[in-house]
Amino acid sequence: MISEVRPGVFWVHPPAGGEMYVVKTTAGLVLVDSGFFEHRELILDDLRQAGLDPREIALAFITHAHCDHIGGMGWWQQEFGVPVVAHMHAADPIEQADRIVTAAELPFANISSALLPCPVAHRVQGGETFTVGERSFEVIYAPGHTIGSIHILSGQELFVGDTVYANGGIGWVDIHWGSNPEDYVETLERMRKFLGKLALAGHGEPYELLMHHIEQAKSFASFYILPAHGFGMPRVPSAY
Ligand SMILES: [Zn+2]
Numbered sequence: 001m002i003s004e005v006r007p008g009v010f011w012v013h014p015p016a017g018g019e020m021y022v023v024k025t026t027a028g029l030v031l032v033d034s035g036f037f038e039h040r041e042l043i044l045d046d047l048r049q050a051g052l053d054p055r056e057i058a059l060a061f062i063t064h065a066h067c068d069h070i071g072g073m074g075w076w077q078q079e080f081g082v083p084v085v086a087h088m089h090a091a092d093p094i095e096q097a098d099r100i101v102t103a104a105e106l107p108f109a110n111i112s113s114a115l116l117p118c119p120v121a122h123r124v125q126g127g128e129t130f131t132v133g134e135r136s137f138e139v140i141y142a143p144g145h146t147i148g149s150i151h152i153l154s155g156q157e158l159f160v161g162d163t164v165y166a167n168g169g170i171g172w173v174d175i176h177w178g179s180n181p182e183d184y185v186e187t188l189e190r191m192r193k194f195l196g197k198l199a200l201a202g203h204g205e206p207y208e209l210l211m212h213h214i215e216q217a218k219s220f221a222s223f224y225i226l227p228a229h230g231f232g233m234p235r236v237p238s239a240y
């Protein structure tokens with residue numbers, strides 16, 4: 001399923017797993033995430049249905065290195081030669097198709113997802129701006145859900161990956177992909193300056209970012225702070 005949520009901003013909603021976004025600019029298409037590898041053909045049909053030509057993809061951002069967001073990216077990269085942007089702490093697992101860090105292999109959640117290695121053309125740390133046609137895309141470092149998570153700000157749209165969803169929910173917190181609850185709370189706190197933007201999340205529908213989303217997500221993320229230390233789990237080093 002594909003819908004145009006703002007002029008030139010398309011939300012691709014695969015049957016399960018990560019959302020994908022396509023921004024149409026005067027100099028080609030910009031992708032944010034790719035969905036699972038298994039959904040690539042369905043997504044390709046969606047794009048064609050909306051009149052979007054995959055040969056015009058100029059750049060692709062990866063919000064974080066989870067298989068529901070990067071699974072198909074290696075394939076898009078191979079088929080259409082897309083240059084990929086990812087955080088420096090996400091790039092190695094993406095390039096190596098690391099099955100643990102990307103959560104491609106989660107036997108107890110019944111997940112075993114295909115994953116192609118995907119070269120990363122631009123390793124970013126946050127603060128970089130990419131210009132494609134009339135649009136600019138600013139990279140914001142946003143650790144918490146994973147150590148290599150980024151948000152992308154483009155005009156009134158903010159791509160937030162798995163940091164906070166329309167219901168105030170948050171992404172899975174797990175040491176295998178470098179979740180850090182303290183960083184999570186700080187990242188959410190910094191999102192206050194984007195209140196009113198259209199948040200485009202990694203799961204679920206786009207929504208206007210309001211204070212209650214941030215507060216709800218902060219309370220979920222804070223929940224992990226005490227048990228993470230109290231039960232003897234090592235704290236992932238903060239990337240700050
Ligand atoms: Zn996800």
Ligand SMILES: [Zn+2]
Nearest residue numbers: 064066162171
């Ligand atoms: Zn995730």
